[in-house]
Amino acid sequence: MSARKLFYLGPQGTFTHQAAVNASQALAHLEPEGFELVALDDVPQILEAVQQGEGWGVVAWENNVEGYVVPNLDALIDAKDLAGFARVGVDVTFDAYVRAGSDPEEATVATAHSHGLAQCKRFIAEHRLRPVPAPSNAAACRDIKANEIALGPSICGELYNVTRIGTAVQDYQGAQTDFLVLAPRKEAEKLLEQPRSQSGMEYESVLTLIPLVTGPGVLANLLDVF
Missing domain, CATH: 3.40.190.10 (Periplasmic binding protein-like II)
Incomplete structure (x- = not known):
């Protein structure tokens, strides 16, 4: 078997x-x-x-x-x-990532699964980002671009070439x-x-x-x- x-x-x-x-x-x-x-x-x-x-x-x-x-x-x-x-x-907790070597101040887009974007509205608004849905939160981190902040699980920080700039950025704890x-x-x-x-x-x-x-x-x- x-x-x-x-x-x-x-x-x-x-x-x-x-x-x-x-x-x-x-x-x-x-x-x-x-x-x-x-x-x-x-x-x-x-x-x-x-x-x-x-x-x-x-x-x-x-x-x-x-x-x-x-x-x-x-x-x-x-x-x-x-x-x-x-x-x-x-x-469900979300960390915020930028592509390794990118400047977070230059980011204009927040990307994650649509449910992830909905759960991080405050962070997106505070950073004046334009939400763009991704197929999954992990895909957002894997395929992150220089002008994006990806929102995803903490495990993505170890799996992909990204830099963590925030932890537990979701609106609702729990x-x-x-x-x-x-x-x-x-x-x-x-x-x-x-x-x-x-x-x-x-x-x-x-x-x-x-x-x-x-x-x-x-x-x-x-x-x-x-």
Whole structure:
């Protein structure tokens, strides 16, 4: 047997990378051979790899500041053979970086994932920076330009050729993002059989309702059913 692949949103240094590390530790009892962490370019690639039975996936699900990660929620709704069977949390703190050798005073752009930009609005405003979304916080640090300040996890300071100019620059202290660990549906059902038999185990179910028509009162009509 070989290590199970655990796919996450790359490159190395993303919060999803940290979530994958946390998941590999929390789920170590399920995989005697351990996990091989594999970075992919985007969430659709992660979902496809899991549905093809190549391994499990880790995707961002909900942030206690910004709410649900809507694109990932929509992708899971549309997926044909995926289910989340575990949640892992990651504390969200952002450090500020410039490219090694660059002058921070000359920076005009702040770059990070859109959620990262939303969580560092005060820093961006104080430095009069123009926010520019990046595919991920780690990608912002990896691909940083001379006129940019990248906002990303502390691990990026050791992974990339950047200089840290600020620590914990996020607006809200105590932010956390929950991530889902995904598997094909039948596999997820088997993984949950044992935990379901234990007393005191808590679960969360997400029910998706897609109305066939839109207009005033649709939400109220749906809620009336409950």
